[in-house]
Amino acid sequence: MTSIKGFFRGRAKIQPIWIFVIAIFIFFSFMSEYFLSWGNITNILVQTSTIGLIALGMTLVMINGNIDLSVGAILGLAASLAVGLQEISMTLAIAAALGAGILLGAINGLIVWKTGVNAFIVTLGAMLGIRGLLFVYTDEQSFYASNFAFSDFGMSSIGPMPVLAIIFLVCVLIMHLVLTRTSHGRNTFAVGGNPEASIDAGIRLGRHMMINFIIVGFFAALAGVLLSSQMGAATPNLGRDYELWVITAVVLGGTKLTGGSGSIIGTLGGVLAIGILRNGMNLMQVPAFYVLVVLGVILISVLIIDKKVNVPSSKEVRI
């Protein structure tokens, strides 16, 4: 970590998504007078922290060559546990919520590792099953936070920074370091890049896959706890479709669905792109449905640009 430049270079190129983020940031600054205020900017960070946290874990899972569709359901379950159990004990409630995320991630990882069934299928099943468990547990009821400290926490700030934004940014930093600076991060790239070569090199494939599923499970649960603390409540439908938003953000950030490449910095760009667009268009009073249309178009365009810009060109000199 000798220089700022070296720190950010990591292993990835500048992702085109950051050019886009800067462009829309400037655009909305001109279009809306509220946009460029400290309150609004921290607001964007808080709003994106839920999807953002999960996207951090998802980046590792996807670089590893897997995918996790069950994150939305894990988020919902963790939120209901955190709110539902706080009558007994606040600590127990949060521990149970986070523990559930870690356990479910571990189960996903274990099944993918030991059976070799495609992660898409395994976690699709997990998504349905966990959502079902959630309905069984909540009996289709919404829970409301009884502990005021819990619901205040989601709204609190340290100085000018909301706590949720701080937690998100700290997690970004940690995950960036995990991915670029640890042997686990390196092996995550290796396994996603070429599983066979990784086995040949004596890398323990399954172990790394499982750790990454545990990481994404933990982040989904953490996001669930923080989201319910922000709302002071948890509904059984919480987190529906979040897996799609998360995957959108990660892919926008330049992580390949086939594994082997990607970065946390890119994912942060993808998360911010979605957050800024939603926030900015909201300020411009564009109806929410149009936001979806715009996001869909942008997702596809960014990937097209990425394909055009980052072609494995014949221009690279062969020696």
Added chain:
Amino acid sequence: MKAPTQSRRPVDAAPILKLQGITKRFPGVVALNNVDFDVRPGEVHALLGENGAGKSTLMKVLAGKHQANEGKIILGDEEMAFENPKHAKRAGVVLIHQEQSLVPEMTVAENIFLGSLPRKPFNRVDWRKLREDTNKILETLKCGFKHDDLVGSLSIAKKQMVEIGRALAFTPQVVIFDEPTASLTDHEKPVLYDVINSLCEQGVGIVYISHRMDEIFHLSHRISVLRDGQYTGTVNTADTNEDEITRMMIGRSLELDHASKPNDFGDNLLEVRNLSVKRVFEDVSFNVRKGEIVGMYGLVGAGRSEVAETIFGLRTPSGGEVVLDGEVVKFRNSHDAVASGVALVPEDRKDQGLILGMNCRDNMTMASLTSVSSMGFMQGAKERVVYDKYHQAMKIKTPSWRQKVGNLSGGNQQKIVIGKWLHTHPKLLILDEPTRGIDVGSKSEIHTLVKDLAKSGYAVLVISSEMPEVLGLSNRIIAMYDGRVTAEFDGDNVSEDELVQAITGMGKQAQAS
């Protein structure tokens, strides 16, 4: 080296295809500089050169994949400017790829006419015509499969025939073969040779790219050589020899050097006792001493790679045992094997040995991350030291450690794989086809490297299908046939005939009778 079995006189005819003064530049590098080349109808014109000499680029220009910056392509009497491969194919110039591009789930007929299926009105497929056309092509190929066989069920050699069939569907005037025998076994090659000869008889001009001298001398009428993007000359095959060609390619000549083999052996390092894996190989026993190179010679499918994989912990033996440095070892997975000092340089560099999208340094340290990290955190400076050490020791040619391994030539890629393993500090180094698809220059560098490693105390097991390689490297040679060890030879005193008999099962019959 054996003298060429058959030398062919050059065909006397006006060229069907001429390339004149072709120059192709990529940013920062001149890939081809004023290259001339021509093909006569009914001849096999071999094109030789080290990796990176520009063979592939020249052929891509010819087949319409690249466009030349300068120069002319003249087909018949007409000057052509091929914009894309389809255009070139229509004009009658077809490139048969090194890597196969077939759809395994489709039939032979569908594959041959992929993209150009005969049609009936309303865009329906004319299956009858498809069948008839395919049968016509298969007749020329004279190979043992039918139009409705699934391509996925065919052997590699037969798949290659399908690929050639696909070229024939265009009634080509010129067919380019790029390393066609790279994935064929010795007894599959004659089938390919027959097809090439019958194409010649029909007046098709053949361009043949290969690293293998014996093939080139066996097949070709003329030989052209490229070096560093420059055309160094064309000679008639009948009037030349391997030395001359090698000199043209690399500017010096190579010789098989028995004297440089290692000769100072220590104790037994590896002892394989009656090792078996059900239905794959049976009752395999041999040993490798410290400082010794043992060659394992046999045809593809004889079970050699599988023996190596079993020693390396990738397969579970159904019987027998592996003794490493005096201890019986039972590896549950490759991780255990690496930890105990076994290294396997796999057969397929690109699929099993490297992560092509990763840079050189990361590939180099991949198998030994614990040595360049502390508490799970990577230590960049240590990694660079490791990389620089092997980069220099093995003379790997890359502009920087950040270069993606996928952009390196085969020889340099293989050196990275070997470097990766050396840094795990193994006791036993297993090399499976260490020089497959590697140009002559790098090949001899890798051979020297392997010998030096053995001399410095490593026990080395080399698996190879190339006789010169096995003979040139090994102190002892173990021959395998059909999942069994058929013979063991002294590497310095064995004839080629003895070896061939041992790996084709003939020796066994002789013993039995």
